[in-house]
Amino acid sequence: MRKLFLLGFVLMGIAIGCDRDEDAPQLSPEEQLIKDVAEIDAYLEARSITPIKLDTGIRIVFHKEAGTGEFFDADKCFNVFYTGKLLKDDKKFDGGFSTTFESVKGLIAGWQISMPLMQVGDSASFGIYS
Numbered sequence: 106m107r108k109l110f111l112l113g114f115v116l117m118g119i120a121i122g123c124d125r126d127e128d129a130p131q132l133s134p135e136e137q138l139i140k141d142v143a144e145i146d147a148y149l150e151a152r153s154i155t156p157i158k159l160d161t162g163i164r165i166v167f168h169k170e171a172g173t174g175e176f177f178d179a180d181k182c183f184n185v186f187y188t189g190k191l192l193k194d195d196k197k198f199d200g201g202f203s204t205t206f207e208s209v210k211g212l213i214a215g216w217q218i219s220m221p222l223m224q225v226g227d228s229a230s231f232g233i234y235s
């Protein structure tokens with residue numbers, strides 16, 4: 106089994122839209138995406154973090170030099186160590202452990218888009234919108 110370790114993997118922004126003010130106007134998906142990406146970018150900028158910016162709105166920060174293993178194959182089983190945190194308060198909502206997935210199919214779109222950019226041994230944080 107191939108192992109892909111993503112130490113410090115952060116799913117920032119996954120729940121940005123979950124604390125909705127009932128009186129606030131409902132945003133269209135396009136408006137919500139613009140709002141979420143702006144919040145992720147502001148979070149990173151305030152911490153002087155320069156991410157790789159994907160056209161999808163996802164932000165990736167590699168924490169060390171690239172892994173030396175093969176590139177990720179979306180159709181293969183993989184093992185990842187990750188922690189999911191909320192953007193607004195860095196509160197952990199998932200992870201902190203190693204888990205195995207049969208493939209990225211069925212996982213959130215942010216993982217399906219981001220994981221194929223990784224090599225075995227990479228360590229990265231992903232900013233993924235809600």
